[in-house]
Amino acid sequence: xxxxxxxxxxxxxxxxxxxxxxxxxxxxxxxxxxxxxxxxxxxxxxxxxxxxxxxxxxxxxxxxxxxxxxxxxxxxxxxxxxxxxxxxxxxxxxxxxxxxxxxxxxxxxxxxxxxxxxxxxxxxxxxxxxxxxxxxxxxxxxxxxxxxxxxxxxxxxxxxxxxxxxxxxxxxxxxxxxxxxxxxxxxxxxxxxxxxxxxxxxxxxxxxxxxxxxxxxxxxxxxxxxxxxxxxxxxxxxxxxxxxxxxxxxxxxxxxxxxxxxxxxxxxxxxxxxxxxxxxxxxxxxxxxxxxxxxxxxxxxxxxxxxxxxxxxxxxxxxxxxxxxxxxxxxxxxxxxxxxxxxxxxxxxxxxxxxxxxxxxxxxxxxxxxxxxxxxxxxxxxxxxxxxxxxxxxx
Numbered sequence: 290x291x292x293x294x295x296x297x298x299x300x301x302x303x304x305x306x307x308x309x310x311x312x313x314x315x316x317x318x319x320x321x322x323x324x325x326x327x328x329x330x331x332x333x334x335x336x337x338x339x340x341x342x343x344x345x346x347x348x349x350x351x352x353x354x355x356x357x358x359x360x361x362x363x364x365x366x367x368x369x370x371x372x373x374x375x376x377x378x379x380x381x382x383x384x385x386x387x388x389x390x391x392x393x394x395x396x397x398x399x400x401x402x403x404x405x406x407x408x409x410x411x412x413x414x415x416x417x418x419x420x421x422x423x424x425x426x427x428x429x430x431x432x433x434x435x436x437x438x439x440x441x442x443x444x445x446x447x448x449x450x451x452x453x454x455x456x457x458x459x460x461x462x463x464x465x466x467x468x469x470x471x472x473x474x475x476x477x478x479x480x481x482x483x484x485x486x487x488x489x490x491x492x493x494x495x496x497x498x499x500x501x502x503x504x505x506x507x508x509x510x511x512x513x514x515x516x517x518x519x520x521x522x523x524x525x526x527x528x529x530x531x532x533x534x535x536x537x538x539x540x541x542x543x544x545x546x547x548x549x550x551x552x553x554x555x556x557x558x559x560x561x562x563x564x565x566x567x568x569x570x571x572x573x574x575x576x577x578x579x580x581x582x583x584x585x586x587x588x589x590x591x592x593x594x595x596x597x598x599x600x601x602x603x604x605x606x607x608x609x610x611x612x613x614x615x616x617x618x619x620x621x622x623x624x625x626x627x628x629x630x631x632x633x634x635x636x637x638x639x640x641x642x643x644x645x646x647x648x649x650x651x652x653x654x655x656x657x658x659x660x661x662x663x664x665x666x667x668x669x670x671x672x673x674x675x676x677x678x679x680x681x682x683x684x
């Protein structure tokens with residue numbers, strides 16, 4: 290340590306947010322009180338409740354400059370504007386949507402009864418298909434090809450993520466009486482606990498929203514009473530949002546200020562995953578609100594080399610277990626676990642590995658190692674646990 294150490298500690302801000310220092314609701318309100326208009330987004334057909342709406346024509350080779358200008362507006366909305374936009378007529382072929390709905394219904398029927406979990410709703414309360422992308426493609430490749438060859442979806446994904454993105458999808462059917470979600474942010478840090486989120490540096494929290502695009506295709510008409518997604522425009526701009534959304538007074542603010550717009554079958558809605566949002570309550574008597582939820586990931590959310598932790602754990606488990614017996618869950622034990630095992634449980638197979646009860650994510654390899662040390666498992670037992678995790682995670 291040199292003589293400047295104390296000075297540096299005073300002048301250099303903390304790299305992380307503190308869970309003991311609640312974010313400013315006043316600052317949040319200032320951001321969320323902004324207004325958007327068609328002057329800001331001249332290619333939109335309208336702006337309703339701060340949500341720009343785009344009426345998409347048939348995609349028949351429009352001028353590249355027109356596409357680029359649309360992408361510029363969409364990118365600005367997601368990054369610096371309201372954080373959400375609607376695309377009317379994303380799918381104009383309603384026969385295709387109905388065909389896909391038939392495929393989804395058959396998948397749901399084949400998986401019922403099921404104990405699969407959901408991020409918010411209890412098992413069986415809604416219709417849910419994890420990995421609708423793969424299941425759809427395998428069951429009915431013809432409609433799958435038509436559906437995912439939609440060039441507008443490709444242009445929207447590219448506008449936010451650039452090329453080489455990866456599409457995943459999940460279907461959610463909310464039945465009459467289905468309760469509203471609590472407001473939240475999404476993947477990645479929206480799926481962590483508040484304590485876990487506090488360990489990620491501020492820059493990482495800002496970067497998280499740049500790696501994912503959230504979207505949904507309306508597979509049924511969604512009148513307001515059916516509970517289409519509630520949004521809080523501009524809330525993705527709040528730097529401490531991943532720390533704030535769980536706090537009761539921020540949720541109360543959301544409930545007082547959210548906006549929601551009806552959708553028609555074939556419409557799309559796309560939003561920044563850091564936008565505060567929540568599915569609404571289905572107050573209808575007969576409308577089952579159905580959407581294909583798109584989650585598109587950046588090409589850059591991957592490591593440079595593939596590392597297989599299994600042989601490393603097999604070789605080192607005896608020594609790690611001895612270290613744990615001598616020191617407990619020490620910083621050295623934690624450091625080794627962090628170096629050799631996956632700490633993030635995604636991607637996974639959410640049919641076989643649903644979110645843990647009361648949580649948003651299943652167990653990770655690091656969680657398995659900690660649990661195995663605490664239970665005094667042998668190397669054979671811990672390897673079996675990891676093999677089960679990997680097998681259950683496969684598509």
